Amino acid sequence: MEISLSTTVVQQILNGMLTGSSYILIALGLTLIFGIYRVINMAHGAFFMWGGYFGYLFSTAWGLDPYVGTAMSMVVTGGLGIAVERFIFRPLQASPEWVLLVVGIGVYFTLENFGWIIQGPLPLHIHAHPTQVVFRFSGLYVNCQSLIIAGICVIMLGLLAFILWRTDIGRAMRAVSVNREVARLVGISPNRVSMLVFFLSGAFAACAGCLVGSLTSVNPAMGFRPQLIAFIIVVFGGMGSIIGSVVGALVVGVLQNLIAWAVTPKFSYTITMLMLLLLFIVRPTGLFGERS
Amino acid sequence: MRSVAKKILWMCLMLFVLLMPIYGREDMVHLMTITGIWIIIAMGLNVLTGYMGYVSFGHAAFTGLGAYGSAILSLRLGMDFWPSMAIAASATAVLGALLGFGILRLTGAYFSIGTLLLGEILYSVYYNWSGVTGGYMGLTSLPTPELFLPGQGIIPFTLIHWFYFVHLVVFLMVVGIREMVSSQFGKELIAIRENESFAESVGVNVKRRKIQCFALSAFLAGLGGAFFAHFLESIGPDSFTVGRSLEFITIIIIGGLGSLVGPILGSYILILLSLYLEVLGAWRMVVYGMIIIVVLFFGRGGIVGMMERIFKLDLRK
Numbered sequence: 286m287e288i289s290l291s292t293t294v295v296q297q298i299l300n301g302m303l304t305g306s307s308y309i310l311i312a313l314g315l316t317l318i319f320g321i322y323r324v325i326n327m328a329h330g331a332f333f334m335w336g337g338y339f340g341y342l343f344s345t346a347w348g349l350d351p352y353v354g355t356a357m358s359m360v361v362t363g364g365l366g367i368a369v370e371r372f373i374f375r376p377l378q379a380s381p382e383w384v385l386l387v388v389g390i391g392v393y394f395t396l397e398n399f400g401w402i403i404q405g406p407l408p409l410h411i412h413a414h415p416t417q418v419v420f421r422f423s424g425l426y427v428n429c430q431s432l433i434i435a436g437i438c439v440i441m442l443g444l445l446a447f448i449l450w451r452t453d454i455g456r457a458m459r460a461v462s463v464n465r466e467v468a469r470l471v472g473i474s475p476n477r478v479s480m481l482v483f484f485l486s487g488a489f490a491a492c493a494g495c496l497v498g499s500l501t502s503v504n505p506a507m508g509f510r511p512q513l514i515a516f517i518i519v520v521f522g523g524m525g526s527i528i529g530s531v532v533g534a535l536v537v538g539v540l541q542n543l544i545a546w547a548v549t550p551k552f553s554y555t556i557t558m559l560m561l562l563l564l565f566i567v568r569p570t571g572l573f574g575e576r577s
Numbered sequence: 578m579r580s581v582a583k584k585i586l587w588m589c590l591m592l593f594v595l596l597m598p599i600y601g602r603e604d605m606v607h608l609m610t611i612t613g614i615w616i617i618i619a620m621g622l623n624v625l626t627g628y629m630g631y632v633s634f635g636h637a638a639f640t641g642l643g644a645y646g647s648a649i650l651s652l653r654l655g656m657d658f659w660p661s662m663a664i665a666a667s668a669t670a671v672l673g674a675l676l677g678f679g680i681l682r683l684t685g686a687y688f689s690i691g692t693l694l695l696g697e698i699l700y701s702v703y704y705n706w707s708g709v710t711g712g713y714m715g716l717t718s719l720p721t722p723e724l725f726l727p728g729q730g731i732i733p734f735t736l737i738h739w740f741y742f743v744h745l746v747v748f749l750m751v752v753g754i755r756e757m758v759s760s761q762f763g764k765e766l767i768a769i770r771e772n773e774s775f776a777e778s779v780g781v782n783v784k785r786r787k788i789q790c791f792a793l794s795a796f797l798a799g800l801g802g803a804f805f806a807h808f809l810e811s812i813g814p815d816s817f818t819v820g821r822s823l824e825f826i827t828i829i830i831i832g833g834l835g836s837l838v839g840p841i842l843g844s845y846i847l848i849l850l851s852l853y854l855e856v857l858g859a860w861r862m863v864v865y866g867m868i869i870i871v872v873l874f875f876g877r878g879g880i881v882g883m884m885e886r887i888f889k890l891d892l893r894k
């Protein structure tokens with residue numbers, strides 16, 4: 286059967302959006318921390334990686350259902366996020382920007398290499414049945430697990446939107462992001478909000494780690510590239526903007542796939558990065574960010 | 578009294594460096610040469626990060642430009658080490674100035690993320706452009722520098738020549754950067770670090786100074802990169818990853834930002850760590866990460882800051 290050009294393009298865009306939906310989950314955590322805590326968390330990739338490992342531990346090693354394992358991993362990694370906030374970022378809160386950036390690198394090194402010690406160098410596989418199911422319709426191919434990832438991503442987004450705009454906790458979070466001191470005056474505890482933000486951030490990253498780990502594999506070095514891509518997405522969408530991150534993740538995913546198909550797979554990463562760097566230089570606050 | 582003590586300390590250090598290749602073990606001489614090259618790169622980064630306050634996460638990419646530039650010039654065009662090294666380092670400086678033109682529009686954490694992207698872009702070019710950079714295999718059998726000695730004619734560099742040459746460059750850099758810091762240029766850089774808009778309001782040409790500083794830092798990185806390539810006689814993309822850039826940043830932070838001896842101490846600490854903690858395997862990087870955290874928590878001034886507090890020495894000059 287002849288595959289038409291437009292079908293291929295649609296397939297690439299679809300693939301890009303599916304890749305993008307896992308980027309969304311990683312970028313959301315980063316943008317939450319930036320928006321509310323005003324810190325660029327350089328250790329975020331470690332949450333992603335450890336989330337994937339816990340997912341492997343609970344589902345494949347302990348034999349639980351992969352989605353139950355994912356949920357458990359989200360809770361545990363969220364706890365890791367709280368610990369990092371409590372013991373690393375909170376004591377340094379009043380420090381200059383570069384200290385917070387570099388301390389994140391220190392945490393990343395530490396966590397990644399604990400990964401090498403505990404997990405070993407071999408890639409681990411999370412077995413999830415839907416990865417073996419492929420849907421076909423009108424010439425397009427979709428892996429069932431990718432579709433589930435996109436679905437989970439939409440659910441998570443909905444959940445986050447609900448928390449942020451419909452609950453008191455969300456209002457407290459937004460209040461802290463606008464003005465920490467005033468939030469304290471009206472009786473909101475910024476420290477508690479920070480804990481929650483890091484918990485959510487770790488949980489989202491863990492969710493992405495488990496789902497990506499089931500599509501590919503889990504290994505200690507898996508966190509670095511996604512972390513970089515997440516930085517770019519967050520920057521692209523405007524630091525701290527949730528809608529911006531979602532749009533950014535989808536654009537980056539689609540762009541990467543289209544360039545790989547249309548130009549060369551070898552340089553798709555390079556070209557995507559270059560385009561985003563140029564955009565970043567021209568408009569550091571991104572597409573949806575507040576002008577400062 | 579203190580300045581006398583400091584002079585004696587410097588003299589002892591220089592004497593040690595001069596005598597090291599004669600009495601020291603060969604592997605130690607080799608190690609010190611490599612460390613010397615790291616010091617050159619770290620001192621260049623310190624000009625940008627320590628004095629001007631711009632934290633770069635992509636410095637290894639500039640080292641890569643110098644290394645690949647010099648390697649390609651000497652392999653493709655058959656150039657000698659000296660011209661290829663000089664051209665590669667200057668080209669890195671020019672490219673640094675051009676890139677700086679764009680990337681220095683960013684400040685603070687935005688600048689750091691921008692340089693991180695830049696580092697990642699250049700690394701993936703080194704890794705993927707196999708026709709020119711040799712891809713993941715890199716480039717091998719680079720020529721050794723040649724030296725004219727009276728009485729012996731033209732001879733290729735041996736390890737001892739490399740050792741003295743690298744340490745001569747380090748010495749010149751220490752002297753040069755010391756001069757720079759007390760010059761108008763250096764003071765303006767420090768003014769930019771302390772308060773950029775204030776510096777601009779008192780008449781510092783901030784844009785130009787920033788680009789000059791970035792280019793200078795890139796030049797030194799390129800120079801170090803060219804030395805690195807020809808000393809090891811082969812290069813691969815893995816020497817120029819973002820991870821390596823982060824190591825350079827840690828070196829100058831552990832040593833002490835914006836100090837003259839900071840990058841030297843930091844480089845030695847990192848090299849010794851990687852040497853003596855080799856047996857620990859992955860624990861090495863865990864220890865390394867924890868050192869970063871501990872330094873940022875308890876001694877923001879790095880080793881130099883700690884020594885200043887203990888011995889009341891002014892090591893910044």
